[in-house]
Amino acid sequence: xxxxxPSDPLAWTYAPAPEKVxxxxxxxxxxxxxxxxxxxxxxxxxxxxxxxxxxxxxxxxEAGVADVDHAVKAARRAYVKIWSKMPPRERGKYLFRIARLxxxxxxxxxxxxSINGGKPIRESRxxxxxxxxxxxxxxxxxxxxxxxxxxxxxxxxxGVCGQIIPWNFPLLMAAWKIAPALATGNTVVLKPAxxxxxxxxxxxxxIRDADLPPGVVNIVPGGRPTGxxxxxxxxxxxIAFTGSTAAGKWIMKTLAGTGKKYTLELGGKAANIIxxxxxxxxxxxxxxxxxxxxxxxxxxxxxxxxxxxxxxETVIDKLKKRIETLILGDPLDKNTDIGAxxxxxxxxxxxxxxxxxxxxxxxxxxxxxxxxxxxxxCRPTLFTNVSQSHRIAQEEIFxxxxxxxxxxxxxxxxxxxxxxxxxLSGGVWTDKGAKIxxxxxxxxxxxxxxxxxxxxxxxxPFGGYKESGMGREGGWHGLLPYVELETL
Amino acid sequence: xxxxxxxxxTYKLFINGEFPRSESGRTYTVxxxxxxAIANICQSSRKDFRNSVVAARAAQPGWAKRSGYNxxxxxxxxxxxxxxxxxxxxxxxxxxxxxVTEARKEVNLTIxxxxxxxxxxxxxxxxxxTVNPVGSPHFVFSVPEPAGVVALIAPxxxxxxxxxxLLSPIILxxxxxxxxxxxxxxxxAITFSEVLSAGDVPPGVVNLLTGFRxxxxxxxxxxxxxxxxxxxxxxxxxxxxxxQQASLNVKRVISPKAGxxxxxxxxxxxxxxxxxxxxxxxxxxxx
Numbered sequence: 001x002x003x004x005x006p007s008d009p010l011a012w013t014y015a016p017a018p019e020k021v022x023x024x025x026x027x028x029x030x031x032x033x034x035x036x037x038x039x040x041x042x043x044x045x046x047x048x049x050x051x052x053x054x055x056x057x058x059x060x061x062e063a064g065v066a067d068v069d070h071a072v073k074a075a076r077r078a079y080v081k082i083w084s085k086m087p088p089r090e091r092g093k094y095l096f097r098i099a100r101l102x103x104x105x106x107x108x109x110x111x112x113x114s115i116n117g118g119k120p121i122r123e124s125r126x127x128x129x130x131x132x133x134x135x136x137x138x139x140x141x142x143x144x145x146x147x148x149x150x151x152x153x154x155x156x157x158x159g160v161c162g163q164i165i166p167w168n169f170p171l172l173m174a175a176w177k178i179a180p181a182l183a184t185g186n187t188v189v190l191k192p193a194x195x196x197x198x199x200x201x202x203x204x205x206x207i208r209d210a211d212l213p214p215g216v217v218n219i220v221p222g223g224r225p226t227g228x229x230x231x232x233x234x235x236x237x238x239i240a241f242t243g244s245t246a247a248g249k250w251i252m253k254t255l256a257g258t259g260k261k262y263t264l265e266l267g268g269k270a271a272n273i274i275x276x277x278x279x280x281x282x283x284x285x286x287x288x289x290x291x292x293x294x295x296x297x298x299x300x301x302x303x304x305x306x307x308x309x310x311x312x313e314t315v316i317d318k319l320k321k322r323i324e325t326l327i328l329g330d331p332l333d334k335n336t337d338i339g340a341x342x343x344x345x346x347x348x349x350x351x352x353x354x355x356x357x358x359x360x361x362x363x364x365x366x367x368x369x370x371x372x373x374x375x376x377x378c379r380p381t382l383f384t385n386v387s388q389s390h391r392i393a394q395e396e397i398f399x400x401x402x403x404x405x406x407x408x409x410x411x412x413x414x415x416x417x418x419x420x421x422x423x424l425s426g427g428v429w430t431d432k433g434a435k436i437x438x439x440x441x442x443x444x445x446x447x448x449x450x451x452x453x454x455x456x457x458x459x460x461p462f463g464g465y466k467e468s469g470m471g472r473e474g475g476w477h478g479l480l481p482y483v484e485l486e487t488l
Numbered sequence: 489x490x491x492x493x494x495x496x497x498t499y500k501l502f503i504n505g506e507f508p509r510s511e512s513g514r515t516y517t518v519x520x521x522x523x524x525a526i527a528n529i530c531q532s533s534r535k536d537f538r539n540s541v542v543a544a545r546a547a548q549p550g551w552a553k554r555s556g557y558n559x560x561x562x563x564x565x566x567x568x569x570x571x572x573x574x575x576x577x578x579x580x581x582x583x584x585x586x587x588v589t590e591a592r593k594e595v596n597l598t599i600x601x602x603x604x605x606x607x608x609x610x611x612x613x614x615x616x617x618t619v620n621p622v623g624s625p626h627f628v629f630s631v632p633e634p635a636g637v638v639a640l641i642a643p644x645x646x647x648x649x650x651x652x653x654l655l656s657p658i659i660l661x662x663x664x665x666x667x668x669x670x671x672x673x674x675x676x677a678i679t680f681s682e683v684l685s686a687g688d689v690p691p692g693v694v695n696l697l698t699g700f701r702x703x704x705x706x707x708x709x710x711x712x713x714x715x716x717x718x719x720x721x722x723x724x725x726x727x728x729x730x731x732q733q734a735s736l737n738v739k740r741v742i743s744p745k746a747g748x749x750x751x752x753x754x755x756x757x758x759x760x761x762x763x764x765x766x767x768x769x770x771x772x773x774x775x
Contacts, residue, residue: 010672134623150758151615152756152757153756180712248738249735249736250735252732252734252738253732255731256727256730257724257727257728257731269566281544285704382609408737420739436771440767440769441633445662445765446765446766446768447767447768448767448770450769450770450771451771451772454581455770457622457628459618459620459621459622459623459628460628460630460632461618461766461768462768463636463766466715466738466765467737467738469738470738470740472630475618475630477630486755487752487756487758
């Protein structure tokens with residue numbers, strides 16, 4: 001890579017602009033059960049790593065069999081004795097209160113999220129935290145309006161919900177799960193991801209400070225075994241899971257015959273289709289946002305770029321130029337575009353795919369941006385010369401790796417887009433309104449962004465088709481997975 | 489008239505708009521309450537099922553593309569045709585063990601149900617769609633879309649009404665279906681396939697198989713090109729098998745509460761949504 005000419009305005013360097021708020025991360029976190037922080041029964045604490053420095057951040061209690069059991073019992077007790085009897089309006093007021101307390105601690109939460117997970121502060125500050133707060137606020141208002149939500153039916157709570165969330169958006173996923181569950185009158189046992197429990201436990205502090213009745217929300221950090229215990233626990237009425245398709249299938253199989261309900265938000269391999277008549281510069285920004293948002297640790301990431309042949313060269317050139325300007329590094333720097341990869345394990349997985357891509361004959365390109373010496377990092381990566389059968393075009397990488405394919409006709413684009421067992425999201429870029437509707441209708445995916453990408457809102461349902469899961473989170477549709485409808 | 493020998497009907501499968509026998513050549517005999525043979529029924533094989541899925545998959549996009557208005561008219565037409573054949577349906581139900589009163593009631597309700605669901609075909613979308621008041625300058629809407637190919641394990645006891653009550657909400661929403669009909673009371677379903685054929689239901693939209701659950705359930709629930717499975721049986725061990733197999737491709741498993749198909753609960757439009765996906769589309773608002 002030759003250095004960009006100094007006259008190029010894009011070559012400007014930026015002075016460091018670190019976010020300095022102290023996130024108040026404690027040295028040790030315990031379980032949150034029955035409204036109190038409690039030591040784990042087996043006495044185990046897991047050491048967490050700050051992915052941008054590869055140093056120990058703090059340690060977090062590991063919930064064992066007895067702890068999961070306590071949490072489920074606490075949730076059951078809270079459900080039977082308090083939460084199910086509480087007038088819905090009062091339930092809603094608790095959620096509003098949580099939203100407000102959360103808002104007040106927004107900056108601190110953003111910093112903690114970036115430190116624990118590695119995501120750029122710009123994203124945690126402008127997206128993760130405000131969206132999480134908005135979810136609580138949105139569902140708070142539903143709590144006392146359920147009688148109007150379902151014509152001809154009465155919505156009943158399910159009971160105790162076991163919720164398992166991933167490491168890519170720890171707080172946002174917690175909010176997506178907890179807020180609708182509570183609004184509809186359920187109680188919760190939530191397991192944050194193994195590598196990112198810090199902000200969820202800070203949320204537990206907020207929940208405690210909001211005086212939410214003990215046991216309505218319980219947090220049981222831990223790894224896979226903890227999640228399995230929660231899924232298998234007979235005291236749980238419903239499982240809500242966000243994570244890999246493989247784990248989702250295991251959950252389905254495990255829950256067979258138990259009568260427990262479940263909703264699954266699983267993997268994706270979204271196509272982002274750019275037509276010749278698209279506004280190219282906007283599309284290029286959109287492609288960047290689609291795949292490099294949160295280092296590509298996004299289940300709905302636009303990881304397969306489909307460009308119409310006539311503009312492929314232009315788009316790829318512009319894309320490379322734009323990627324050269326992306327700033328990779330310290331997640332707490334406000335200028336940072338691409339933060340740290342969440343864990344050493346995930347970095348290995350991404351590297352393996354990059355290697356496989358090359359071995360399969362695709363052509364790899366990366367900018368020569370500087371990479372910090374310590375921590376887990378991956379340069380934004382493009383692959384051209386990709387065919388549909390390549391593993392990098394078929395399997396979810398969950399990293400900043402984009403495959404680029406071309407197409408000639410809209411039909412070919414749709415065929416390629418749909419040629420995957422996944423169906424979570426997709427993107428379409430064109431200036432023709434009629435074409436947007438034609439293409440978005442034929443894409444088999446739950447969320448389609450036209451002339452935009454990776455936009456979220458609490459009022460907007462999110463969830464997949466096919467092997468990307470079932471059920472929706474957000475909006476009116478997001479109430480359904482948490483209620484039993486009784487026909488009147 | 490009495491000296492005339494009646495012409496007996498051959499009951500066959502209904503796949504892709506045609507009436508083949510099972511490719512396996514197998515049949516089983518259905519008996520009445522006194523143990524007398526009343527009909528030979530095709531015993532579908534796994535291959536018959538796979539062929540049906542191919543037909544259903546091929547028919548699905550075209551069926552989904554039709555307007556709700558059109559699908560509603562087609563469902564209504566089915567009601568008209570059952571009305572015209574009510575005597576045949578009644579006598580068949582009686583052969584399979586129903587009393588005259590029961591048979592009449594079942595046929596009447598079947599017709600009414602087709603008419604009822606016909607009316608939902610161009611309305612449920614409005615009821616279950618949303619325009620989402622997002623905080624950013626985007627126009628965002630969420631609409632139901634068909635899940636795709638649906639397998640239906642039809643109710644065992646209610647051979648006609650149970651089948652139609654579940655088939656209607658599946659197909660009115662643009663899905664295509666492969667149904668394994670009642671094992672012991674399959675005749676009404678096959679006669680209903682003649683109605684489907686005479687009506688305007690395009691080939692492949694509804695495929696009806698007769699045969700044994702014990703040998704087909706595993707294949708049906710494990711098939712990788714089936715998007716959802718509706719199980720209206722009442723055997724817990726069958727449901728467990730289906731739920732396990734469904735995990736292979738994250739199939740939606742719907743098991744409507746066992747109950748009477750004559751009750752008002754069978755009319756719930758929320759049933760339609762069980763075989764629908766919800767698609768959310770975003771677009772910026774700007775100049």
